[in-house]
Amino acid sequence: MNCPHCASSITKEQMKQTFLGYRTFRCSACHRTFNERTGTPFNFLEYPTDVVLLVVL
Numbered sequence: 001m002n003c004p005h006c007a008s009s010i011t012k013e014q015m016k017q018t019f020l021g022y023r024t025f026r027c028s029a030c031h032r033t034f035n036e037r038t039g040t041p042f043n044f045l046e047y048p049t050d051v052v053l054l055v056v057l
């Protein structure tokens, strides 16, 4: 899975999942994390979806 931040293909799947059960990944190039919700309305946000939801709620 390519990094949505820098488009690097060097990413690693994390053991951790979001509380919604989405797999999370860490980019080896820019060291940011992202999850498999790439392409959703949350994708433009810089923060993981679970953090965004915590803020919104």
Ligand SMILES: [Zn+2]
Binding pocket: 003, 004, 005, 006, 007, 008, 027, 028, 029, 030, 031, 032
């Ligand atoms: Zn990256």
